[in-house]
Amino acid sequence: MPWIVGVSGASGTPYAAAVLRALLDAGETVDLVVSRASRLTLLDETGISFRDAHWQDDLREWLARGADGKPGIFDVDLGGVRYWSAGDLAAGPSSGSYPAKGMLIVPASTACVAGVALGLSKDLLQRTASVTLKERRPLVVAVRETPLNGQTLRHLVALDDAGAAVVPASPAFYAGATHIQDLVDFVAGRVLDAAGVEHGLYRRWRGELGSGSAD
Numbered sequence: 001m002p003w004i005v006g007v008s009g010a011s012g013t014p015y016a017a018a019v020l021r022a023l024l025d026a027g028e029t030v031d032l033v034v035s036r037a038s039r040l041t042l043l044d045e046t047g048i049s050f051r052d053a054h055w056q057d058d059l060r061e062w063l064a065r066g067a068d069g070k071p072g073i074f075d076v077d078l079g080g081v082r083y084w085s086a087g088d089l090a091a092g093p094s095s096g097s098y099p100a101k102g103m104l105i106v107p108a109s110t111a112c113v114a115g116v117a118l119g120l121s122k123d124l125l126q127r128t129a130s131v132t133l134k135e136r137r138p139l140v141v142a143v144r145e146t147p148l149n150g151q152t153l154r155h156l157v158a159l160d161d162a163g164a165a166v167v168p169a170s171p172a173f174y175a176g177a178t179h180i181q182d183l184v185d186f187v188a189g190r191v192l193d194a195a196g197v198e199h200g201l202y203r204r205w206r207g208e209l210g211s212g213s214a215d
Contacts, residue, residue, distance in 0.1 A: 002029040002082065003195065004093050004103040004132070006125040009037025010144040012107035012169055013045045014067040018181075018188035019106050020081075021063055021074060022199045029080040031093055031100065032059070033125045036086055037109070045069075055083045067184040086123045093128040102138030103129055106191055107169055110145050110152045117155035117162075133162050140194045142187065144169040165194040175203045 003023055007016045023030050034042075039050045046065060050058045056078055066073035084091040092098040105112060105125070112125065121127040132139045141164050143156065156166050167190055171183035182202070189201035 001099045001101045002031045003101050003197070004031045004033065004128055006033045006035070006103060006105040006108075006112075006128060007038045007042075008035050008105060008107060008109040008112035008125060009041050010107040010109035010112070011041060011045065012142075012144040013038070013042050013062070014065075014181075014184045015142060015144070015169055015187050015191075016106050017063050017065065018067070018184050018201065019104060019191055021076060022188060022192055022201055023197065024077065024080050026197055026199060027080075028101075028197065030082070032081055032083045033086055033091075033093070033128060034083075035112070035123060035125050037111070052083075052085050056081075059083070067181040068179075084124060086125055088124055089121075089127060091124055094124060094131065096131050096135045098131075100132070100137065102140070102195060103132040104140045104142070104191055104195055105129060106140075106142035106188070107144035108141045110143070110148075110155075113141065113143055113152060113155045113159065116141070116164075117158040133164065136163065138195055139164040140167055140191055141165070142167045142169050142191050167191050167194050174205055 042048055042050050048062050063076040064074050065071050115126040116129040119130050121130050160166055169187045171186045177183050185201040192199045
């Protein structure tokens with residue numbers, strides 16, 4: 001069964017790329033939903049135009065980029081990816097009978113958070129998140145916004161009450177980060193931790209003060 005990865009319009013497309021690469025490296029299959037708003041963010045942050053008709057080429061170019069924007073850093077096999085258009089409300093993941101392990105929304109915009117919390121289902125991403133909750137499957141929401149106002153905080157509490165794991169895209173520094181990719185991978189790793197997917201994206205805390213600066 002696949003993990004469904006939804007990419008919303010918040011800034012933070014390198015987080016999504018890191019999560020996708022790690023899922024594929026772990027031997028997981030992925031169903032991908034890229035919102036219309038996220039295409040604008042992807043274009044702004046990477047210069048890549050994500051097109052339905054050429055999604056494999058565009059996704060390969062995207063996932064090959066490092067967090068610093070350099071192309072051709074990673075070698076990615078897309079054999080385990082299935083793509084669904086965000087406007088296709090008849091897609092497989094729109095139904096609870098479609099088999100899936102759960103869903104990761106990374107990054108999650110405040111608009112996406114509100115839509116999922118309120119059950120709006122205005123596109124396939126939001127509909128799939130609602131299905132994930134009603135089927136009691138894992139839903140991880142990597143919210144990427146600052147500051148957070150009261151309305152968004154209430155929406156996040158509602159998602160937590162519904163069983164979702166809220167993972168702010170907030171990197172830590174105890175793992176000895178020396179590159180922007182390390183900070184991105186830390187957040188991606190915490191998203192995968194919440195989903196129970198094994199990975200080696202960051203060095204875990206060992207209870208030793210100063211270990212992050214020792215390497």
